[in-house]
Amino acid sequence: MPVIEVDHLQKRYGEKIAVDDVSFTVEQGEIFGVLGPNGAGKTTTVECVQGLRRPDGGTIRVLGLDPVRDRTEVRQRVGAQLQESQLPDKVKVWEALDLYRSFYRNRADIDELLTDLGLAEQRNTYFQKLSGGQKQRLSVALALVGRPEVAILDELTTGLDPQGRRDTWDLVERIRDRGVTVVLVTHFMEEAQRLCDRLAIIDKGRVVAIDSPAGLLTRVGTEHRVYFRPAEPVEDALLLASPDVTGVTRYGEEVTVTGTKDVLQSVMSVLNGRGVHYTDLRVEQPSLDDAFVALTGRGSRTAAQSPTDGRSS
Amino acid sequence: MSALSKLIAVEAKLFLREPVSLFFVFALPIGLMLVFGLPQRAGTAADTGQHAEQTFLPSLALALTIGMLALFTLPMALGIYRERRVLRRLATTPVQPGLLLVAQVVVNLVMGVLGAVVTATAVRFLLDQPAPANFAGFVLAFLLGVACLFAVGLLIAALAPSARAAQSIGPALFFPLLFLAGAWLPRDRMPAALAAVADYSPLGATVDTLGAAWAGANPELPQLIALAVTAVVASAAATRFFRWE
Numbered sequence: 001m002p003v004i005e006v007d008h009l010q011k012r013y014g015e016k017i018a019v020d021d022v023s024f025t026v027e028q029g030e031i032f033g034v035l036g037p038n039g040a041g042k043t044t045t046v047e048c049v050q051g052l053r054r055p056d057g058g059t060i061r062v063l064g065l066d067p068v069r070d071r072t073e074v075r076q077r078v079g080a081q082l083q084e085s086q087l088p089d090k091v092k093v094w095e096a097l098d099l100y101r102s103f104y105r106n107r108a109d110i111d112e113l114l115t116d117l118g119l120a121e122q123r124n125t126y127f128q129k130l131s132g133g134q135k136q137r138l139s140v141a142l143a144l145v146g147r148p149e150v151a152i153l154d155e156l157t158t159g160l161d162p163q164g165r166r167d168t169w170d171l172v173e174r175i176r177d178r179g180v181t182v183v184l185v186t187h188f189m190e191e192a193q194r195l196c197d198r199l200a201i202i203d204k205g206r207v208v209a210i211d212s213p214a215g216l217l218t219r220v221g222t223e224h225r226v227y228f229r230p231a232e233p234v235e236d237a238l239l240l241a242s243p244d245v246t247g248v249t250r251y252g253e254e255v256t257v258t259g260t261k262d263v264l265q266s267v268m269s270v271l272n273g274r275g276v277h278y279t280d281l282r283v284e285q286p287s288l289d290d291a292f293v294a295l296t297g298r299g300s301r302t303a304a305q306s307p308t309d310g311r312s313s
Numbered sequence: 314m315s316a317l318s319k320l321i322a323v324e325a326k327l328f329l330r331e332p333v334s335l336f337f338v339f340a341l342p343i344g345l346m347l348v349f350g351l352p353q354r355a356g357t358a359a360d361t362g363q364h365a366e367q368t369f370l371p372s373l374a375l376a377l378t379i380g381m382l383a384l385f386t387l388p389m390a391l392g393i394y395r396e397r398r399v400l401r402r403l404a405t406t407p408v409q410p411g412l413l414l415v416a417q418v419v420v421n422l423v424m425g426v427l428g429a430v431v432t433a434t435a436v437r438f439l440l441d442q443p444a445p446a447n448f449a450g451f452v453l454a455f456l457l458g459v460a461c462l463f464a465v466g467l468l469i470a471a472l473a474p475s476a477r478a479a480q481s482i483g484p485a486l487f488f489p490l491l492f493l494a495g496a497w498l499p500r501d502r503m504p505a506a507l508a509a510v511a512d513y514s515p516l517g518a519t520v521d522t523l524g525a526a527w528a529g530a531n532p533e534l535p536q537l538i539a540l541a542v543t544a545v546v547a548s549a550a551a552t553r554f555f556r557w558e
Contacts, residue, residue, distance in 0.1 A: 050405055072407050080405035086397035090330040095323055102319040103408040146406070 003028050003063060003150055003181045004049060010057030011044050018044040020205035023058075026150075031172065031182045033192040033199030035292075041205040042185045043083060046152050049183070050080050063149060076105055079148030081139045083155040083185075089128035093119060093138055096127065097145055104146030117141050117171065133164035140171065144180070151175055154185040169194055189288040203296040217286050220294040223247075223258040225284040226267045230255060231277035238274070242266035254280070316408045320416035328386075328420050337381040338428035342374040343435045371436040372523035373496060376516050378428040379459050380490065382421045383466035384483040390417055391467075392476030400557045410557055418463060425459060446529030450522075454532045457540040458519030464547035465515060471555040490516040513539040 002025035011019040019041040026032040034042045047053045049060055051067030051074055060067055067074045087096055094110060101107045114120045117137045122130060130138065136156065143151050153172065157165040172195055176182050186192055192199050193213045201208045201216070209216055223246060234255065236248045244266040245259040257267050264283050271278055328334055349370060394400050394413065403410040436442040445451035469486070473479035492498070493507075494516035500508045511517040518539050522532035 052401075052404055075405060075407040078405075082398060082402050082405065084398060085402040087399065088327055088393070088397075090327055091323065095326070099319050099323050100406065102316050103406040105407075142402075 001064065002026060002061075004032075004183065005061040006045070006049065006058070007060070008058035009045060009048060009055050009060060011041075011048060011053060012056050017205055019048070019055075021058075022200075022202060022205070022207050024200045024207060024210055026181060026183060027198075029176065029179060029181055030197040031176050031184055031195050033196035034183065034185045034202060035187065035189070035192045035196075035199050035288075036202035037187055037296075040202045042187075042202055043154060045202065046154060046183060046185055050078060050152060051075070076146065077148055078150045078152060079143035079146055079180075080152045081143040081154060081156065083158070085139060086135075087127040087138075089126065091127050092124050093127070093130070094123045096138065097141060100142045101145045106147035108145050108147050110145070113141050113144060116174065118167070131164075133160055133167065136160060136164070136168060137171065140168075140175075144175065148180060150181045150183065152183045152185070156184065156186070157188065157191060165191070189292055193288045201292060201295055208295045213288055216288065216291045216295075220291045224261050224263050224286060226257045226259075226264050226281070227284070228255055228267070228271075228278045228281040229253050230271070231279070234270070234274070234276055238270050239267065242270070317412050317416065320408075320412055321419050324413075324416045324420040325423070328424060331386075334382075334386045334424075337385065338378055338424050339431055341381070342378045342428065342432045343439075345377065346370055346374045346432070346436060347439065366524060366528070367442065368524040368527035369495075369520070371433065371440070371442055372520045372527060373494065374432050374436070375429050375455070375523055376458060376494060376519045377491075378432060379425050379455075379462050379519070380487055380516055382425050382428070383459070383462035384469065384487045384490075385480075387417060387421050387463065387466040388470040388473060388479040388483050389476060391470035392473055392479035395556065395558065396476045398558065404557065414467075414555075418467075421463070422459065429455065445527045447526040447531065450526035450530075450532050454519065454522035454526050454537065454540075457537055457544070458515075458523065460544035461515045461519065461540040461547070464544040464551065467551035468547045468554075471551040471553075490514055493517045494520045512536065515540065515543055 004024075004026040006025070007023050009019050009022040010017075022041065022045050024032075034045060036042050044053065048055045049062060049067060051062075051071040054068050062074050063077055065074050091099075093114070097110045097113065101110065111120070111123075114123055117140060119134060119137055119141065122134055122138075125134075127135070127138070136159075140151075140153065140156070143153070156172070157168050160168060169191065172182060172184065184192070184195060196213060198210065198212050199216070200210045209219065211219060230253075239245050239248050239255075239257055242259075242263075244262040245257055247258045249256045249258075257263060259266065270276075391414065400410040400413060403413055433445075437444055465486070466483070469479055469482050473482050493511040493514040494500075495503075495511065500511050500517070503511060512521065513536060518536040522536050522540070525532045
């Protein structure tokens, strides 16, 4: 039985349709990504899953329960980390954990949790004295303090520096290793590619695609690219002769060869076969960014940087 | 420990870690009384009417304590909790976010009572004021005054669009109420119409009923009723309009 089933979910705020038609299932023990630009309806979708909002249409089952009707039971078993949620300035780390722990039936050991999340030294620190990464880890700790079966993590790494982001990714994998099913809401393609077993791409309130990261890349057929600077001229026709090569373009001295995943071997065999020397060889694998653009017809980066706040989405 | 008792314990710690609210509750009322009370005690005050009543100043000090908690600290704390999405965060747990409001009210109430005891004791010994003569009436007036002012505070918390707004609405309401209570101009010198309104305003009625009971008389029933009605209406409106996010 899937842990979460969302079937034709619809949610409006007045005239505005936040979620038009979203369906997906999340299986036990996986990291499931909900990916899309700000305002796509990601947060509204997971808020409906948590029972924080009542859907206008469609059905949701979480651990076989209705998140609105069985809200208390769902909340006992689903931990949530909210986007941009803060704590009072002068609450100490252990106090916050001890407080939230008292809300649940199954209570995690606080010291163990603090050690796991790298907050052991901050046990007696006020919330306001924590760094951005530490605040985020505390927020995750609060989501885990009730030993949930499912953890919903919304925009976990927004506002973190690259190191903090990577640490947080390791953390998400450790959560999954504890047997917790993770739903990860994000607008970072790199994050989704690194962490998710499967993901749903949501755009304008609809699911555009659901697949594994690799499956999405195959599906959109994004090309691999090889770049190099040959020391002596190479004719396009030589490169294009290989069935793995689909195109050759040149920018100044640099040659770009596009093709299937075997394009590098083809290029190398041509260059080595002809004894052509080359410099600055690099390979670009297709990224989820490319897949996202192909699927939604727009760039994720521009969407990610748009000033509109995703909070109400 | 249950969720509510934990919440109350944490809220109490947070309150005690905030020097400003401690000053409001425990230091400011006594300070005001000493500043204004000592000349009176020295017998230099030639006032007659409201300000000449021996129980006016201590009653005003108590009303100040409650009023500052209810109109300053409570709405601001709740505004911050909403802004920081603490209430929203609580809604994702098995606990109702309303419990946090309960905890806030309980903590502010307890602090109000402690502040009142401290202030009353200080009055007793520093200004040679007798203890409240009609103790039951005094407690009743105190409780109704607290209920009325806290309900108004919750209404501010419900209606204020932001913590910053709550921070300005509280004082903007507090000082006119203090004026109506007769803090500056004694009510017997106000125009009759204004004085009539003032008698039934939250702080005015609180000061009068506390003062009457302190002096040993029975608090005026219409004033007690005014406090109770305001408490019910304001808390009903607060419940109706409270936004969790």
